[in-house]
Amino acid sequence: MESGLKPMDAEQLRENAHKMVDFIADYYKTIENFPVLSQVQPGYLRELLPDSAPTHPEPLQHIFDDIQAKILPGVTHWQSPNFFGYYPSNSSIAGFLGEMMSAGLNIVGFSWITSPAATELEMIVLDWFGKMLKLPEEFLSAGKGGGVIQGTASEAVLVVLLAARDKILRRVGKNSLEKLVVYASDQTHSALQKACQIGGIHPENCRLLRTDSSTNYALSPNVLNEAISNDVTSGLIPFFLCATVGTTSSTAVDPLLELGKIAKSNDMWFHVDAAYAGSACICPEYRHYIDGVEEADSFNTNAHKWFLTNFDCSVLWIKDRNALIQALSTNPEFLKNKASQANLVVDYKDWQIPLGRRFRLLLRGYFH
Ligand SMILES: Cc1ncc(COP(=O)(O)O)c(C=O)c1O
Structure with missing residues (x-):
């Protein structure tokens, strides 16, 4: 690892966790816009990600952008109100907060x-x-x-x-x-x-x-x-x-x-x-x-x-x-x-x- 690279401290947790919660709150607000069943083909993610782990950290915003562009298309939205597959597996905001x-x-x-x-x-x-x-x-x-x-x-x-x-x-x-x-x-x-x-x-x-x-x-x-x-x-x-x-x-x-x-x-x-x-x-x-x-x-x-x-x-x-x-x-x-x-x-x-x-x-x- 590059010298000078430090793990996040409590203040960075505060800042980034707020952003993370905002991201998830927006996801819940817009969840009905996604196709419930992921439309990707097998192996889709390998095409989009590098062959080896990144050597430098990236700002959180880049990671959110990646999640939007590369991960959410590969998600089947179990928490969508339109999900009727398999069996219900609905959580709640209370459950999510407890998880945090x-x-x-x-x-x-x-x-x-x-x-x-x-x-x-x-x-x-x-x-x-x-x-x-x-x-x-x-x-x-x-x-x-x-x-x-x-x-x-x-x-x-x-x-x-x-x-x-x-x-x-x-x-x-x-x-x-x-x-x-x-x-x-x-x-x-x-x-x-x-x-x-x-x-x-x-x-x-x-x-x-x-x-x-x-x-x-x-x-x-x-x-x-x-x-x-x-x-x-x-x-x-x-x-x-x-x-x-x-x-x-x-x-x-x-x-x-x-x-x-x-x-x-x-x-x-x-x-x-x-x-x-x-x-x-x-x-x-x-x-x-x-x-x-x-x-x-x-x-x-x-x-x-x-x-x-x-x-x-x-x-x-x-x-x-x-x-x-x-x-x-x-x-x-x-x-x-x-x-x-x-x-x-x-x-x-x-x-x-x-x-x-x-x-x-x-x-x-x-x-x-
Ligand atoms: C009646 C019943 N038993 C067992 C299971 C297995 O569940 P789990 O994924 O918790 O192992 C299920 C899941 O669908 C179920 O409906």
């Missing part, structure tokens, strides 16, 4: 000690959110459960599948991995299949059971019962059921109460994927869609879909946090600290795949 605060503090809150406020705020706000959804008390942090923010619903289903897998293997023996069977409907998001692949479930043991218009594409308890009993007869071990409230393709809603009872009577883990529709169940008139969630071991919804929260924010509640912790914790010397050793605190590193995590709740709950 989180970026500004930029902590890495994997253990309580690494920033106590990050862990404690997440626990409190997810208890609030759980109460808004009228989740059973076991999902709240006062007991053995609690909520945790995962990046995505795919991570949520993966971590609970790993917790369920380890729990059953402790009971039936590690050599039985090949015999474990997972159940869901054929409308279930492919995230479940990915979790099975990562979790070492035998590819033939992920049962995506047929649905049809007679049940509005919901999983039929009879079909599930039949599949389970066939598998038990064949010497396999049913261990995980994933129901969906609002499938991505057809918004089908599986009957949680009946499915949950089947899961319980077969000693299976019952996960409810409400990634798409879950937030709507805060409204009293939609709450009945998650009636039966009392039977679930874990419940997930994507706040970044309908809860006006910036991507990525997938909220997972679990009744038995120890099941997650036993499957996912490691305790190397360099992470040890008094609060953790004394079991006084939650260390979210043990509830997720990565070690590091952002101060997510400032942006994703507190402002709403």
